[in-house]
Amino acid sequence: MITISQLEAKKFLLKKHFLFGKKTLNSKADILSFIKQVGCLQYDPIDVCGKNAELILQSRILNFNKSDLYEMIYQDRVLVDYFDKNLAIFPIEDWPFFARERALYSERGRSRDEIDKVCSEIIETIDQEGPKSSSELEYAHKVDWYWGHTKLSRAALELLYFKGDLGIHSKKGTIKKYDLMSKLYPVEIISKADPFPDLIDHLCWRVLRRIGAVGMLWNKPSDAWLNLRELKAAQRKEVFERLENEEKILKVQVEAIKEPFYILSSDLALLNSVLGLNEKSERVEFLAPLDNFLWDRKLIEAIFGYKYKWEIYTPEVQREFGYYVLPILYRHDLVGRIEMVCVRKEKKLVVKNIWYESSFKPTKGFQTQLGKSLAAFMTFNACESIEIN
Known part of the structure; x- marks a missing residue:
């Protein structure tokens, strides 16, 4: 077992996520390489100052343009949006590994009797006429669906998407057009059999993927395991033991933290590179x-001493901070949080509030870097001015 300090743990995680030192990623190829490293980016459609996946990339990719991600998903089609850690964006080459997820939706779902009656007809229509949105299909009556009473056309399209028969052809705002997966992606990829039909083999792959996504994880309940329905405590214990015995993961003890963590064996060189590292990073980044x-978040609190709760679903009167608040990273610490809103009609970025951690005192150096990051964030959101309240 390797023992490291909390500072070394911080620098390892930040380097793993390309959040330490100067930005070196700057192209579509770099975006794809980064997403392959972390497995997926969690997707969320809410756009206050950028969508979640876009916010992740703007903090790593120099001069990131939102259109690059859209093109990679819906034009280049090297990425696909589907379920991984909830709804996510991942490389299309990983599609076969999620056969279990698609099979699950083949067997379940609300209002299946009504929906199943129209699925074949919808597939035939799309095959003959091309991509369709729910408003372009004449199934207006409503059925009970996951998001409440929903038009039959929307529910049927979404079920076919969940099952893997349809993929998203394009998006315009909240409107999605669907097409046959066989018309969107190479048949040799989407028709490939599940590489891990055995459950434990599959869970080993998923756990390795999640450890790589975060950088280090512990063998305990965590939000990092979201959407791994079959990873109960007993299965998680078996998987960790197997991966450690196969030397695919390494145990790491962080000083002053009781529970050990695990990293990918392939990240040992990266870990060794931060041991005793005196290098400082002057970057200020706003994190998704x-x-x-x-x-x-419990890991972040343990290592960084920083508590973060996304309060978007917290009633306004109960919020400690704000609706859509982003953590602020400076050097190797999370030093505060910021609430920004993009007023698109006015092309203006409004900084509603900034809260600093009680242990952090902003310096002139930090203020300079903060100004540069706000200017870059303004450009990222296609704004032309900043208003600071």
Whole structure:
């Protein structure tokens, strides 16, 4: 077992996530490489100052343009949006590994009697006429669906998407157009058999993927395991023991933290590179609320001493901070949080509030870097001015 200090743990995680030192990623190829490393980016459609996946990339990719991600998903089609850690974006080459997820939706779902009656007809219509949105199909009456009473056309399209028969052809705002997966992606990828039909083999792959997504994780309940329905305590224990015995993961003890962590064996060189590292990073970054780096918030609290709760679903009167608040990273610490809103009609970025941790005192150096990061964030959101309240 390797023992490291909390500072070394911080630097390891930040380097793993390309959040330490100067930004070196700057192209579509770099975006794809980063997503392959972390497995997936969690998708969320809410857009206050950028969608979650876009916010993740803007903090790593120099001069990131939102259109690059859209093109990679819906034009280049090297990425696909589907379920991983909840709804996510991942490389299309990983599609076969999620056969279990698709099979699950083939067997379940609300209002299946009504929906199943129209699915074949919808597939035939799309095959003959091309991509369709729910408003372009004539199934207007409503059925009981996951999000409440929903038009039959929407429920049927979504079920076919969940099952893997349809994929998202394009998006415009909240409107999605669906097409046959066989028309969107190479048949040799989407028709490939499940590489891990055995449950434990599959869970080993998923756990390795999640450890790689965060950088280090512990063998305990965690939000980082979301959507791994079959990973109960007994299965998790078996998986960790097997992965450690096969030398695919390494145990790491962080000083002053009782529970050990695990990293990918392939990250040992990266870990060794931060041992005794005196290098400082002057970057200020605003992190996405569902950033892979933040997936295990108890881990972040243990290592960084920083508590973060996404208060978007917290009633306003109960919020400690705000509706859509982003953590602020400076050097190797999470030093505060910021609430920003993009007023698109006015092309203006409004900084509603900034809260600093009680242990942090902003310096002139920090203020300079903060100003640069706000200017970059303004450009990222296609704004032309900043208003600071």
